[in-house]
Amino acid sequence: MKNLFxxxxxxxxxxxxxxxxxxxxxxxxxxEESKVHLNNTTYYLIRHxxxxxxxPSEKDPKLExxxxxxxxxxxxxxxxxSFDMVYSTNYNRTKETAQPIAKANSLEIEIYxxxxxxxxxxxxxxxxxxxxxxxxxxxxxxxxxxxxxxxxYEDLPDDENAxxxxxxxxxxxxxxxxxxxxx
Numbered sequence: 001m002k003n004l005f006x007x008x009x010x011x012x013x014x015x016x017x018x019x020x021x022x023x024x025x026x027x028x029x030x031x032e033e034s035k036v037h038l039n040n041t042t043y044y045l046i047r048h049x050x051x052x053x054x055x056p057s058e059k060d061p062k063l064e065x066x067x068x069x070x071x072x073x074x075x076x077x078x079x080x081x082s083f084d085m086v087y088s089t090n091y092n093r094t095k096e097t098a099q100p101i102a103k104a105n106s107l108e109i110e111i112y113x114x115x116x117x118x119x120x121x122x123x124x125x126x127x128x129x130x131x132x133x134x135x136x137x138x139x140x141x142x143x144x145x146x147x148x149x150x151x152x153y154e155d156l157p158d159d160e161n162a163x164x165x166x167x168x169x170x171x172x173x174x175x176x177x178x179x180x181x182x183x
Contacts, residue, residue, distance in 0.1 A: 041126055043147060044081065045133045045165040046074060047140045047156055048093040062092045070161060075100035077164075077182050084129035087112045089139065098134040114139045118146035140165065148175050 049067035052058070063071060078101055086102040088094040090111045102109050112122070114135065135143060137160065141153035144165045156163055166178040 039128055041128055041169040042130045043167040045140050045143055047137055047161055048097040049161050051093040060092050063096045071097045071100050075104050083132050086132045088134040094134045101132055117143050
């Protein structure tokens with residue numbers, strides 16, 4: 001198993017991270033296949049897609065047309081990932097972003113609270129699973145940092161909707177992260 005992990009680590013660290021759809025899909029497939037072989041817990045974290053900003057007083061806007069297209073693109077990019085669970089904050093824009101992936105995997109969207117997202121109950125419930133988590137420009141990096149127990153990632157810029165964090169937790173608690181941008 002250590003050899004498989006070393007091979008995967010070498011593959012992932014030597015990959016050319018040019019932003020092409022085929023290389024992104026290939027990398028995601030490698031990550032998913034490694035999860036199956038190692039019985040890891042794998043978290044895919046994204047920020048909601050582009051929201052409607054026409055009414056600044058709207059506290060819970062829906063996605064604009066570009067955002068709806070991005071949500072569908074996430075489903076296309078992640079179609080080879082077999083998700084066990086899909087989580088979202090309780091906002092229209094995050095649920096709309098998660099919906100195409102939840103539907104493709106025949107899953108219901110589960111709501112999570114952002115004040116203590118990576119608590120013991122969440123860890124127990126998601127152990128050994130592949131999980132999508134949809135959040136916001138501040139909550140998504142904060143969630144990744146909570147999993148890592150390290151403040152590695154800062155808030156995303158307000159116009160950044162293409163970031164994909166992949167966090168893998170092995171059974172022996174080794175944690176690896178990747179940050180990809182899927183445009």
